[in-house]
Amino acid sequence: MRFRRAAVAGVAVLALALASACNDNGSTSGDGGENLEKVSYLTSFNLFGREAYAYVALEKGYFKDAGFDVTINPGSGTVDVMKLVAGGQADYGIGDFTGTVITMGKQKLPVTTVGMIHQRSLAAIVALQGGSITKAEDLVGKKIGDQPGSTNTVMFPLYAKAAGIPADQTKFVPNPPPQLPQLLAAGTVDGIGQFVVGVPLVEKADPKKRKAVVLPYGDKLPDLYGNAIITRSDLAKDHPDQVKRFTGALLKGLQDAIDDPEGAAKTMKKYAPNLDVDVATQELKLMKEYVKPEGFTGPLGDVDTARVQKVIDALVDAKQVGTDIKPADVVDGALAPKG
Incomplete structure (x- = not known):
């Protein structure tokens, strides 16, 4: 019980920090509407150009078409994103997959990953x-x-x-x-x-x-993934259709962002006025080969369970996680994009 109280207190502190960050940097939302489901989303870290795909999905109406009114807030790193999603302060977020597995090996947060942004670690x-x-x-x-x-x-x-x-x-x-x-x-x-x-x-x-x-x-470590899409375990279990629709809309934005880096950077600047468009454009150009590496033939966001096991095995070998963690503990394969 002591651990649970401490965890809840930690999430509360993080939520207050996030609220402060949002007041400083601003949060962004779609057009709204009575028939749209309100969803909150956290970037992996702050408002760098590498996060532009979410703003592309927002600007082009991909979220709205999928039935969502999405609010985007700046995240503050994988562990904090996981804790905020686990505590219900956000519905979806982005975090490094290896960092997610390591964190899950130390504390069993009620979160899962449902797709990969990067097929290689950044x-x-x-x-x-x-x-x-x-x-x-x-x-x-x-x-x-x-x-x-x-x-x-x-x-x-x-x-x-x-x-x-x-x-x-x-x-x-x-x-x-x-x-x-x-x-x-x-x-x-x-x-x-x-x-x-x-x-x-x-x-x-x-x-x-x-x-x-x-x-x-x-x-x-070529088997390592980069950033992954994180959501709560109960949301994935009870509302799989919502998760698939949200992930699909986000990945549409990702495809557009790597196809047109400069356009994506300019779109993001509308929501993040301090963004340097030139630097953001270069970030997105560099990111393309991590989203779709040479020789990659799977669907955008693809998750390979056998590869997830290799990541876990490497972490076990390096004594970063215990032997009890399994792919199903960190990934919901049924919700990951299919070719």
């Missing part, structure tokens, strides 16, 4: 040319700036094991995400935890205009 360590990091082996003894509990930090032991380096000899220095590119440029840290699509923002922040050095986790 997680990476990013440095700048001329620095001390050019390959995975260089990470030993280095300082990496990142937000505590971020996807990159949580997944680092798994990456380090695959790269053959000791995870405990790389120091992660806690810093808020908006400051990371500047800290890297100043040489305060040797590298930063960053999604691959964040490279344009990192390079723009460097006054010396150096190119980024990118160490993608997916190069060592």
